[in-house]
Amino acid sequence: MSVRHGLLALLAGEPAHGYGLKSDFERITGSAWPLNVGQVYTTLARLERDGLVTAGDAADDSSRTWRITRDGRAELAAWYGSPVDDRPARDELAIKVLVAIAAGSVDVTRILQAQRKATVERLQEWTRSKRQADPEHDLAFLLLLDALILKAEAEVKWLDLCEERLRRRKPRGRA
Amino acid sequence: MSVRHGLLALLAGEPAHGYGLKSDFERITGSAWPLNVGQVYTTLARLERDGLVTAGDAADDSSRTWRITRDGRAELAAWYGSPVDDRPARDELAIKVLVAIAAGSVDVTRILQAQRKATVERLQEWTRSKRQADPEHDLAFLLLLDALILKAEAEVKWLDLCEERLRRRKPRGRA
DNA sequence: CGACACATGTAACACGTTACATGATTTG
DNA sequence: CAAATCATGTAACGTGTTACATGTGTCG
Numbered sequence: 001m002s003v004r005h006g007l008l009a010l011l012a013g014e015p016a017h018g019y020g021l022k023s024d025f026e027r028i029t030g031s032a033w034p035l036n037v038g039q040v041y042t043t044l045a046r047l048e049r050d051g052l053v054t055a056g057d058a059a060d061d062s063s064r065t066w067r068i069t070r071d072g073r074a075e076l077a078a079w080y081g082s083p084v085d086d087r088p089a090r091d092e093l094a095i096k097v098l099v100a101i102a103a104g105s106v107d108v109t110r111i112l113q114a115q116r117k118a119t120v121e122r123l124q125e126w127t128r129s130k131r132q133a134d135p136e137h138d139l140a141f142l143l144l145l146d147a148l149i150l151k152a153e154a155e156v157k158w159l160d161l162c163e164e165r166l167r168r169r170k171p172r173g174r175a
Numbered sequence: 176m177s178v179r180h181g182l183l184a185l186l187a188g189e190p191a192h193g194y195g196l197k198s199d200f201e202r203i204t205g206s207a208w209p210l211n212v213g214q215v216y217t218t219l220a221r222l223e224r225d226g227l228v229t230a231g232d233a234a235d236d237s238s239r240t241w242r243i244t245r246d247g248r249a250e251l252a253a254w255y256g257s258p259v260d261d262r263p264a265r266d267e268l269a270i271k272v273l274v275a276i277a278a279g280s281v282d283v284t285r286i287l288q289a290q291r292k293a294t295v296e297r298l299q300e301w302t303r304s305k306r307q308a309d310p311e312h313d314l315a316f317l318l319l320l321d322a323l324i325l326k327a328e329a330e331v332k333w334l335d336l337c338e339e340r341l342r343r344r345k346p347r348g349r350a
Numbered sequence: 351c352g353a354c355a356c357a358t359g360t361a362a363c364a365c366g367t368t369a370c371a372t373g374a375t376t377t378g
Numbered sequence: 379c380a381a382a383t384c385a386t387g388t389a390a391c392g393t394g395t396t397a398c399a400t401g402t403g404t405c406g
Binding site for chain 2: 001002003005006009010012013024028029032033079080081082083084085086087088090091092093094095096097098099100101102103104105106111114115117118119122135136139140142143144146147148150151153154155157158161162165169
């Protein structure tokens with residue numbers, strides 16, 4: 001529900017056109033998460049269906065101005081006020097590794113190393129970007145990079161841990 | 176595509192019934208990610224549609240045995256062989272914080288602290304579970320806990336970083 | 351017999367996402 | 379004028395997810 005609530009949050013600031021929301025969203029998220037403009041409109045339609053936003057008819061000037069409703073503000077406040085989902089979302093990488101281990105006949109180490117390589121590469125890109133960012137102006141972008149970097153670091157740590165645990169278990173089949 | 180590929184991977188080991196796949200999946204992922212059995216069947220139907228699995232008709236004994244196809248094995252190998260999605264998935268927490276900052280009129284610190292509290296709580300639960308796990312038998316479960324813990328730790332670090340960066344920027348409005 | 355695990359499946363909906371069609375306005 | 383940007387929207391599809399309906403077998 002990121003896009004949904006993201007747009008709601010933007011509209012809480014001031015009414016806007018669908019097209020503008022796309023730009024705002026991308027500016028705020030430093031273009032790390034591009035948003036297809038079509039998705040803005042589908043999402044707005046769903047928000048309208050749920051009574052969280054309204055828009056004047058486009059009849060007059062072919063551009064609709066979207067506004068958040070009272071219910072919308074309540075929903076937004078609830079979103080802000082409650083921590084992001086309590087139980088862990090399905091993690092594709094973890095599932096991949098776990099089923100690979102369970103399968104037995106798969107070269108798990110190769111998977112781990114390939115993933116590690118890819119993740120470290122992304123990590124370096126982001127670290128590079130971070131050095132070039134201006135802490136005064138690009139605060140949001142910087143925070144975003146921090147998030148990506150910390151996540152990637154955690155992933156690398158986990159991959160290493162997997163290898164270690166596997167090695168520690170594996171001593172069998174060989175002298 | 177976690178469920179989809181997860182089931183495919185399980186079927187690569189040996190043919191199975193839909194119901195059994197549910198149990199296998201949950202056993203392997205330590206019941207951290209329960210899988211509604213209905214989803215198993217919808218997913219199997221989609222895999223069948225895509226030619227990645229086949230199943231005999233249930234006509235005979237009302238239980239269908241699902242098998243992976245050659246295309247299925249190819250797809251699975253591709254999944255194993257390529258790192259998990261290159262560009263970062265939309266991160267609800269990051270988006271929440273970024274739009275909250277952009278909004279200006281939202282108490283970001285409260286959001287950060289509420290989230291921190293919730294995350295630390297989960298962290299402690301998982302750490303407790305980890306202490307009780309047997310490294311010999313519950314290897315998969317242990318790895319899963321490691322993943323959750325490392326992720327949560329990264330999240331906490333990020334939340335702290337956000338607060339710090341905000342504090343560092345904020346010195347205004349007060350003597 | 352009654353509860354529980356085994357077993358299958360459909361219908362409906364959620365959000366996310368892309369591709370496509372269309373037009374107005376601005377600017378080089 | 380042509381290209382880019384602004385602007386709106388629909389159609390279609392993907393996975394994930396839940397609720398519901400249905401039946402068999404087994405064990406206490």
